[in-house]
Amino acid sequence: xxxxxxxxxxGKNRGFQILIYVLAFACVVPxxxxxxxxxxxxxxxxxxxxxxxxxxxxxxTGGGIANALVGSIIIILVASVIxxxxxxxxxxxxSENRKSKLAYWTRLSTDILQGVPSIVIGIVAYxxxxxxxxxxxxxxxxxxxxxxxxxxxxxxxxxxxxLLPPSLKEAALALGMPFxxxxxxxVIPVGIGGILSGVMLSIARITGETAPLLFTAFGNPYLSxxxxxxxxxxPLLIFNYATSPYNDWHDLAWGASLILLVWVIFLNIxxxxxxxxxxxxx
Amino acid sequence: MESTIIKSRNFNASxxxxxxxxxxxxxxxxxxxxxxxxxxxxGKTTYLRCINRMHELIPGATSSGEMDLNGEDVYQMHPIFxxxxxxxxxQRPNPFPNLSIYDNVIAGYKxxxxxxxxxxxDRIVEQSLTKVALWKEVKDSLNKKGSFLSGGQQQRLCIxxxxxxxxxxxxxxxxxxxxxxxxxxxxxxLFHELKANxxxxxxxxxxxxxxxxxxxxxxxxxxxxxxxxETKIMFTNPKxxxxxxxxxxxxx
Numbered sequence: 001x002x003x004x005x006x007x008x009x010x011g012k013n014r015g016f017q018i019l020i021y022v023l024a025f026a027c028v029v030p031x032x033x034x035x036x037x038x039x040x041x042x043x044x045x046x047x048x049x050x051x052x053x054x055x056x057x058x059x060x061t062g063g064g065i066a067n068a069l070v071g072s073i074i075i076i077l078v079a080s081v082i083x084x085x086x087x088x089x090x091x092x093x094x095s096e097n098r099k100s101k102l103a104y105w106t107r108l109s110t111d112i113l114q115g116v117p118s119i120v121i122g123i124v125a126y127x128x129x130x131x132x133x134x135x136x137x138x139x140x141x142x143x144x145x146x147x148x149x150x151x152x153x154x155x156x157x158x159x160x161x162x163l164l165p166p167s168l169k170e171a172a173l174a175l176g177m178p179f180x181x182x183x184x185x186x187v188i189p190v191g192i193g194g195i196l197s198g199v200m201l202s203i204a205r206i207t208g209e210t211a212p213l214l215f216t217a218f219g220n221p222y223l224s225x226x227x228x229x230x231x232x233x234x235p236l237l238i239f240n241y242a243t244s245p246y247n248d249w250h251d252l253a254w255g256a257s258l259i260l261l262v263w264v265i266f267l268n269i270x271x272x273x274x275x276x277x278x279x280x281x282x
Numbered sequence: 283m284e285s286t287i288i289k290s291r292n293f294n295a296s297x298x299x300x301x302x303x304x305x306x307x308x309x310x311x312x313x314x315x316x317x318x319x320x321x322x323x324x325g326k327t328t329y330l331r332c333i334n335r336m337h338e339l340i341p342g343a344t345s346s347g348e349m350d351l352n353g354e355d356v357y358q359m360h361p362i363f364x365x366x367x368x369x370x371x372x373q374r375p376n377p378f379p380n381l382s383i384y385d386n387v388i389a390g391y392k393x394x395x396x397x398x399x400x401x402x403x404d405r406i407v408e409q410s411l412t413k414v415a416l417w418k419e420v421k422d423s424l425n426k427k428g429s430f431l432s433g434g435q436q437q438r439l440c441i442x443x444x445x446x447x448x449x450x451x452x453x454x455x456x457x458x459x460x461x462x463x464x465x466x467x468x469x470x471x472l473f474h475e476l477k478a479n480x481x482x483x484x485x486x487x488x489x490x491x492x493x494x495x496x497x498x499x500x501x502x503x504x505x506x507x508x509x510x511x512e513t514k515i516m517f518t519n520p521k522x523x524x525x526x527x528x529x530x531x532x533x534x
Binding site for chain 1: 334336339341362363364365366369370372374376377378379380389390393394395427429440443444447
């Protein structure tokens with residue numbers, strides 16, 4: 001073993017380390033590029049006026065995105081109300097009954113559902129709700145988004161609860177607790193950090209979804225609170241206004257993009273904080 | 283005349299086709315400490331878990347035969363009532379990690395949705411922690427999480443949690459095998475204190491522990507109850523060869 005061959009190998013090692021650093025950094029670049037670009041284009045459009053007003057008709061300057069902001073919040077809230085209880089309880093079922101037939105099919109379905117293109121889910125919601133109810137509605141948009149949230153909530157709940165030690169459940173059962181109390185008072189509270197992080201990620205995931213809303217919530221140039229009527233949302237506003245021929249509307253779309261981006265980033269940061277803070281030390 | 287609290291007749295338990303407890307007949311007297319010993323895989327823990335019907339929670343687990351608590355077959359009762367009367371302490375301390383020390387002690391009430399006035403709760407918590415000799419150590423940190431305690435303290439907290447429910451029988455599944463020697467001796471001293479009010483059934487790997495703490499000892503081997511007698515007799519003059527071989531260390 002001569003010194004040169006060792007040096008050569010150390011050099012190779014060095015090269016490999018540098019390669020890893022560079023590639024890791026390469027993952028950060030796209031996000032930074034998007035952030036810089038959107039901030040540059042959108043930051044000048046955002047002010048108080050922008051947040052509390054609805055868009056002005058073509059030809060008038062100014063106007064804001066209040067209707068889209070409110071609409072997005074309502075649609076996401078309703079979607080969450082639908083998807084979170086179903087998702088968490090289905091996740092509980094999967095972690096409790098790992099080998100049953102129903103568990104197998106549920107797991108398979110959620111996995112496939114996760115891969116179904118969002119536009120397809122939008123079309124299905126259209127045929128399920130929009131057509132029978134004879135009109136676009138915020139509710140149908142919420143249902144479409146809820147379907148998109150489900151798999152994420154189900155699987156993250158299942159994975160979280162699977163990691164809890166069986167001794168925890170035994171402790172509760174040995175105290176004479178009925179099954180539903182063991183789940184609601186012990187299993188879910190102990191796993192709440194992981195469950196919530198799944199919920200937050202699923203919300204972050206649907207916040208920017210445009211396709212399922214195209215033929216469900218449809219969009220609305222005015223402020224609306226009615227679930228049974230068309231409603232605007234941020235991604236819809238961006239889609240419609242960015243493809244319009246008017247510069248004022250382009251500005252609105254840029255501003256809305258920045259708001260949407262900030263929203264998603266905050267949700268992700270918030271998720272990280274929750275997982276850390278609410279993690280129960282076993 | 284001592285009264286029998288737990289009585290098994292022709293009791294069998296299996297995991298699927300694996301027959302682990304075979305035809306066990308035993309009478310356990312009230313307010314005694316019973317040690318259940320035997321080599322690994324002899325069915326002693328499974329038998330213990332059959333007494334409060336924890337065995338049946340494992341998928342594929344079945345049991346048959348008679349298991350009486352005060353003359354009433356526990357397999358005719360609702361498992362929840364059985365478990366309220368027969369408490370259990372596990373091998374590894376398992377306090378509820380999301381609850382404070384205080385809440386851990388009254389977990390059996392709190393998590394079952396039984397509402398108690400504050401004074402009553404305070405009394406139960408103090409009494410239970412005193413019974414397990416933990417009150418002095420934790421009375422100033424009752425609001426801290428239970429998982430901050432040492433292993434031995436956690437195990438005593440788990441005993442306090444069981445004691446708080448005022449069961450008649452307490453099952454211990456190798457309660458000291460995860461503890462250091464000092465914590466072990468604290469827990470063993472506790473057994474003598476608890477005997478006055480409860481019947482204790484202790485599964486143990488440790489023969490010395492069985493000899494030290496128990497009034498009567500049951501020896502399980504390959505799923506059978508080989509011998510069951512006063513601890514003194516078991517360790518000085520066992521009738522069965524297999525017991526003799528086990529306690530002299532010919533196999534373990």
